Amino acid sequence: MNALLKVEGLRKAYPGVVANDDVSFQVGRGEVHALLGENGAGKSTLVKMVYGLVRPDAGQMTLGGEAYAPGNPNEARQSGIAMVFQHFSLFEALSVAENVALGMENPPPMRALAARISEVSQAYGLPLDPARRVGDLSAGERQRVEIIRCLLQDPKLLIMDEPTSVLTPQEVSVLFETLRKLKAEGTSILYISHKLEEIRALCDGATILRLGKVVASCDPREKSARDLAEMMVGTELATPAPRDHELGDVALALDAVTVASGAAFGASLRDVSLEVRRGEVLGIGGVAGNGQDELLAVMSGEVTLAADRVHLHGKPIGTVGPNARRALGVLAAPEERLGHAAAPDMSLVENAALSAWVRMGMVRRGFINWGKARKYAEHVIAEFDVRTPGAGSAARSLSGGNLQKFVIGREILQKPDVLVVNQPTWGVDASAAASIRQALLDLAADGAAVVVISQDLDELMEISTRFAALNEGRLSEPRAAAGLTIDEIGLMLGGAEVAHA
Amino acid sequence: MREALIRLEKRPTPSKLWSWATPLVAVVATMIAGGLLFGALGTDPIVAIRTIFYDPLFGEFAFYYRGQLLVKAGPLILIAIGLSLGFRAGIWNIGAEGQYIMGAICGAAVGLAFYPLEIRWLIFPLVVISGALGGFLWAMIPGILRTRFNTNEILVSLLLVYVAEQILAWMALGPLRNPDGNGFPGSRNLAQYSSTSNQELIVGWGLHWGVVAALIAVIFAYVVLSRHILGLNIRLAGEAPRAARFAGVNPERLVLLCLGISGALAGLAGMFEVTGPSGQIGIDFNVGYGFTAIIVAFLGRLHPIGVMLAGLLMALTYIGGEAAQASLGLPAAAIQAFQGMLLFFLLAFDVLTNFRIRFGGRATA
Numbered sequence: 001m002n003a004l005l006k007v008e009g010l011r012k013a014y015p016g017v018v019a020n021d022d023v024s025f026q027v028g029r030g031e032v033h034a035l036l037g038e039n040g041a042g043k044s045t046l047v048k049m050v051y052g053l054v055r056p057d058a059g060q061m062t063l064g065g066e067a068y069a070p071g072n073p074n075e076a077r078q079s080g081i082a083m084v085f086q087h088f089s090l091f092e093a094l095s096v097a098e099n100v101a102l103g104m105e106n107p108p109p110m111r112a113l114a115a116r117i118s119e120v121s122q123a124y125g126l127p128l129d130p131a132r133r134v135g136d137l138s139a140g141e142r143q144r145v146e147i148i149r150c151l152l153q154d155p156k157l158l159i160m161d162e163p164t165s166v167l168t169p170q171e172v173s174v175l176f177e178t179l180r181k182l183k184a185e186g187t188s189i190l191y192i193s194h195k196l197e198e199i200r201a202l203c204d205g206a207t208i209l210r211l212g213k214v215v216a217s218c219d220p221r222e223k224s225a226r227d228l229a230e231m232m233v234g235t236e237l238a239t240p241a242p243r244d245h246e247l248g249d250v251a252l253a254l255d256a257v258t259v260a261s262g263a264a265f266g267a268s269l270r271d272v273s274l275e276v277r278r279g280e281v282l283g284i285g286g287v288a289g290n291g292q293d294e295l296l297a298v299m300s301g302e303v304t305l306a307a308d309r310v311h312l313h314g315k316p317i318g319t320v321g322p323n324a325r326r327a328l329g330v331l332a333a334p335e336e337r338l339g340h341a342a343a344p345d346m347s348l349v350e351n352a353a354l355s356a357w358v359r360m361g362m363v364r365r366g367f368i369n370w371g372k373a374r375k376y377a378e379h380v381i382a383e384f385d386v387r388t389p390g391a392g393s394a395a396r397s398l399s400g401g402n403l404q405k406f407v408i409g410r411e412i413l414q415k416p417d418v419l420v421v422n423q424p425t426w427g428v429d430a431s432a433a434a435s436i437r438q439a440l441l442d443l444a445a446d447g448a449a450v451v452v453i454s455q456d457l458d459e460l461m462e463i464s465t466r467f468a469a470l471n472e473g474r475l476s477e478p479r480a481a482a483g484l485t486i487d488e489i490g491l492m493l494g495g496a497e498v499a500h501a
Numbered sequence: 502m503r504e505a506l507i508r509l510e511k512r513p514t515p516s517k518l519w520s521w522a523t524p525l526v527a528v529v530a531t532m533i534a535g536g537l538l539f540g541a542l543g544t545d546p547i548v549a550i551r552t553i554f555y556d557p558l559f560g561e562f563a564f565y566y567r568g569q570l571l572v573k574a575g576p577l578i579l580i581a582i583g584l585s586l587g588f589r590a591g592i593w594n595i596g597a598e599g600q601y602i603m604g605a606i607c608g609a610a611v612g613l614a615f616y617p618l619e620i621r622w623l624i625f626p627l628v629v630i631s632g633a634l635g636g637f638l639w640a641m642i643p644g645i646l647r648t649r650f651n652t653n654e655i656l657v658s659l660l661l662v663y664v665a666e667q668i669l670a671w672m673a674l675g676p677l678r679n680p681d682g683n684g685f686p687g688s689r690n691l692a693q694y695s696s697t698s699n700q701e702l703i704v705g706w707g708l709h710w711g712v713v714a715a716l717i718a719v720i721f722a723y724v725v726l727s728r729h730i731l732g733l734n735i736r737l738a739g740e741a742p743r744a745a746r747f748a749g750v751n752p753e754r755l756v757l758l759c760l761g762i763s764g765a766l767a768g769l770a771g772m773f774e775v776t777g778p779s780g781q782i783g784i785d786f787n788v789g790y791g792f793t794a795i796i797v798a799f800l801g802r803l804h805p806i807g808v809m810l811a812g813l814l815m816a817l818t819y820i821g822g823e824a825a826q827a828s829l830g831l832p833a834a835a836i837q838a839f840q841g842m843l844l845f846f847l848l849a850f851d852v853l854t855n856f857r858i859r860f861g862g863r864a865t866a
């Protein structure tokens with residue numbers, strides 16, 4: 001095979017962890033190559049080394065047959081490698097063209113650049129107006145800005161880190177068209193994703209990493225998603241199975257909740273009403289930034305309202321704060337793991353106390369019983385298979401998926417009456433995601449009311465009893481999840497059914 | 502291809518070793534750089550360092566200086582403990598100097614109102630409470646302005662120092678002026694009025710009630726930070742404000758609480774000073790403890806035990822500096838530069854707590 005990028009024996013160790021060990025693979029010209037692996041398998045470190053953000057401790061790379069050792073991303077770009085990150089680096093107050101210009105060494109005059117952006121965006125089927133302000137764009141459109149920024153460099157290799165995690169199904173198909181066009185022109189693509197079906201649909205080759213080492217390489221088109229997942233995990237995979245049970249009374253209810261957004265470009269909630277029953281999983285879909293954070297905050301008590309806007313078992317609790325709600329049985333796990341659900345520099349013991357002290361009796365007369373907190377942290381670590389050297393580790397030393405397991409486990413093991421989670425499996429590998437979903441289903445089966453806010457539609461379809469979509473702060477009428485087609489869901493997400501009778 | 506010779510890599514977990522070693526390394530670096538500075542000023546560096554750090558404790562006049570050590574360290578520690586609680590929570594009270602002055606004025610005014618009554622069991626506690634209250638109320642101004650109008654507490658608390666200094670001058674010249682003072686500015690001497698006098702508890706040690714209060718504050722802060730839910734909330738608010746909200750912390754209440762505690766402790770320090778070592782309200786009553794305490798708080802890693810040690814060290818540079826001025830003729834500014842260097846080196850070496858240094862980088866070539 002005529003390889004464009006060849007990686008041989010790369011190794012990178014951080015204090016206490018070997019992120020990559022003897023990693024070798026190659027990407028052919030015009031190949032879409034997938035990097036697969038669980039969280040903490042070393043995918044991010046690997047692409048960061050290819051992109052010059054991290055320097056390997058050992059090993060070589062060649063690009064187009066020549067030795068390649070980028071000292072920084074600038075050198076990587078000059079060699080023809082571009083990268084679209086999972087988290088965008090855009091200025092919301094600036095226009096599309098201004099944002100693109102900021103990433104260039106010698107930007108052309110603004111008018112010429114705008115023309116060039118329109119040209120490229122049309123050529124690749126990525127409609128985008130260069131004059132629009134980024135703050136007004138959807139996540140999908142923002143991603144287009146990042147992609148076009150890369151395409152203007154005319155890259156030989158495009159690296160994409162979890163590109164579909166923020167997109168609606170319709171936007172995903174637009175993106176895939178673009179990527180296929182690039183591939184046809186001979187551009188190679190290194191594609192990182194957790195969504196195995198997408199990889200099967202898009203990629204020609206795949207390298208699978210486990211614990212920093214390459215464990216397999218294959219043609220994903222010839223394997224089933226289940227095969228891929230099992231190669232990643234190294235064991236067989238359990239599919240979450242809903243248990244048959246009756247639905248109970250209404251546990252938590254929101255009544256015509258309207259919240260103005262605090263953030264300049266954040267969404268607000270408009271006239272949102274919902275009910276969730278004991279034993280039910282209410283799935284709320286929608287692209288991030290449409291009011292998800294606010295919806296969670298209204299239910300967790302981080303945002304308080306007039307008393308009768310929120311009812312728990314028929315009692316008004318709108319004015320009640322987070323800890324008093326916890327005492328009443330309402331728990332929540334926010335989306336942002338580091339900085340919201342957990343404090344990055346604090347240990348897991350301290351982070352266990354953070355949201356569990358009220359219910360788990362860790363505090364007496366204001367004094368914390370750290371022994372109890374440590375026991376509880378260790379309990380969560382054991383029950384949810386959190387991989388960490390110990391409960392004393394700082395939250396930020398955990399990989400994203402492991403921290404997510406800890407955060408979700410911390411709430412579930414408190415046996416809540418109502419649990420609200422936002423993006424429960426975001427960035428979590430297949431096997432861990434399956435076990436988190438199973439835990440949520442078990443919780444509902446035991447009589448809790450569960451609200452799952454997520455962008456992952458497959459996940460919502462798998463576990464929801466009823467499904468509703470959140471779009472620009474408005475919540476659609478919930479419908480029974482069984483029997484919804486992907487087109488109907490797409491329409492709900494697009495807001496077409498918002499104006500219900 | 503350019504290669505950086507030294508690179509910084511973020512550590513996955515902050516280094517426990519370095520978080521304790523940096524203050525020591527900073528002290529050593531300050532001694533070296535300070536020695537060079539003194540050398541450039543024409544003084545033998547070894548002699549200068551010895552005069553500052555060794556002689557006050559073990560030299561010929563140590564009997565005098567040792568007592569001074571606690572007298573200086575007391576207010577520094579008392580103020581810095583309060584500041585460190587706020588700094589941990591990301592609440593920046595820069596105006597402890599003003600709260601110190603207001604505590605002294607309130608304490609002195611209440612004490613002098615009873616002059617010449619001799620009821621120490623009643624008056625002295627009243628003076629203590631008034632001192633704390635004066636500092637507390639002065640700190641509430643930036644607190645309420647921040648929670649109500651979202652003003653910046655750094656600016657407001659700092660600017661209120663200058664207001665407090667004007668009030669001090671007015672008090673010394675006007676309402677609190679000693680009626681028997683032949684028209685000289687300054688109040689009656691509170692240290693010589695038996696109902697308010699804050700005398701040494703053990704002669705020659707410099708151990709007055711303010712030092713006792715500082716020790717209690719250290720223990721109190723240690724227990725709160727390590728064992729109490731309030732301490733967890735304070736640290737959460739500083740490290741991850743959103744997580745603090747998630748944990749049920751009311752940010753506005755925390756702002757008022759932290760400013761209130763640090764204001765009250767600074768007020769206490771001022772009150773113990775005016776009734777003891779200083780003795781009277783005068784125009785030049787404040788000598789900058791409130792500002793130096795900021796250095797003490799950071800030098801002590803915002804940790805109560807660290808703050809105590811840093812307070813003692815900083816007190817040593819004060820009295821050692823005085824000794825060096827007297828015996829070696831070093832200018833006062835050189836001593837201040839020396840103290841500034843300490844903070845500078847501390848912040849510089851602090852990088853090592855969260856990052857590790859990697860040399861070279863040709864590993865891949």
